[in-house]
Amino acid sequence: MRLDILPAGLWLLLALPAMAQTPEKLPLPHGPGQQSFQFGTASVTIAMPAPDAAGPILITAASPGTRPVTLSLDHYPDIHEFPPSVSMVEMDATNATPEIFISRFSGGAHCCAVVQILDLVAGQWRIVEGGSWNGSEIIPEDADGDGEQEIVHGDDRFLYRYSCYACAGTPVRIFKLVQGALADVTASPLYRPRDERDLPNFQQGCANHDNGACAAYVAVATRLGRRDEAWRFMLDHYDRKSDWGLKDCALRDDRGNCLADIRYKSYPDALAGFLQQIDSAGPGLP
Numbered sequence: 124m125r126l127d128i129l130p131a132g133l134w135l136l137l138a139l140p141a142m143a144q145t146p147e148k149l150p151l152p153h154g155p156g157q158q159s160f161q162f163g164t165a166s167v168t169i170a171m172p173a174p175d176a177a178g179p180i181l182i183t184a185a186s187p188g189t190r191p192v193t194l195s196l197d198h199y200p201d202i203h204e205f206p207p208s209v210s211m212v213e214m215d216a217t218n219a220t221p222e223i224f225i226s227r228f229s230g231g232a233h234c235c236a237v238v239q240i241l242d243l244v245a246g247q248w249r250i251v252e253g254g255s256w257n258g259s260e261i262i263p264e265d266a267d268g269d270g271e272q273e274i275v276h277g278d279d280r281f282l283y284r285y286s287c288y289a290c291a292g293t294p295v296r297i298f299k300l301v302q303g304a305l306a307d308v309t310a311s312p313l314y315r316p317r318d319e320r321d322l323p324n325f326q327q328g329c330a331n332h333d334n335g336a337c338a339a340y341v342a343v344a345t346r347l348g349r350r351d352e353a354w355r356f357m358l359d360h361y362d363r364k365s366d367w368g369l370k371d372c373a374l375r376d377d378r379g380n381c382l383a384d385i386r387y388k389s390y391p392d393a394l395a396g397f398l399q400q401i402d403s404a405g406p407g408l409p
């Protein structure tokens with residue numbers, strides 16, 4: 124971004140030492156009560172209920188001349204729960220305020236870091252639902268060196284899909300916050316170097332007949348414009364004896380019951396179907 128075309132408000136933001144290029148984690152109030160933080164023109168207030176009291180954790184973002192927003196997080200007395208991680212981040216370049224990034228572990232063996240972001244869009248603070256991600260916490264990072272933080276995380280849709288949890292790595296996914304929406308920018312040429320770095324590992328796993336690694340290998344090679352060679356390599360190396368991932372579901376009801384079973388004849392058929400599906404999904408777990 125050229126400095127001479129910055130919106131006027133952004134000068135203030137750039138001038139503040141608090142606008143570091145790493146997320147700044149905010150301390151939660153000790154015990155019941157509230158605490159406020161100021162970042163340039165934006166403020167965030169965190170209100171914690173007493174541990175034994177019913178009532179939500181409230182996180183409010185505000186700035187002069189805008190409509191504030193309050194995020195309400197569940198809190199139940201006398202039940203073990205995980206506190207939210209609240210950070211000031213710079214993710215959305217289309218406003219002159221920082222964003223407030225909230226990541227909270229839901230508990231459970233492999234699930235989930237639940238993400239919400241408070242973002243100022245057209246004069247109103249909004250709550251952006253940032254999805255549920257495998258792992259205990261999401262910490263945004265600057266994946267492309269532009270000073271804005273992105274969500275950078277393995278593609279959870281590959282987990283368990285064709286092999287065991289710890290077997291194959293997952294391709295990376297990158298989401299950028301733009302005017303209150305998280306955009307999947309993974310395919311941008313900016314992130315090619317990451318894919319090029321990851322590709323040999325996935326190829327090696329595929330060479331070892333790990334169908335999960337073959338899936339990651341084909342997906343990443345496709346982004347790099349090398350699908351045909353990766354597909355041939357997969358056909359030569361995939362585990363023909365494994366039936367992991369050959370069943371799928373095209374449609375589920377509200378309770379998660381499958382209404383339309385899919386049974387693939389082979390792993391390559393299943394993989395082709397999966398790679399078509401994953402283009403259109405939102406952030407986080409499927």
Ligand SMILES: [Ca+2]
Pocket residue numbers: 213214215216217218219220221222
């Ligand atoms: Ca911003």
Ligand SMILES: [Ca+2]
Pocket residue numbers: 264265266267268269270271272273
């Ligand atoms: Ca960035």
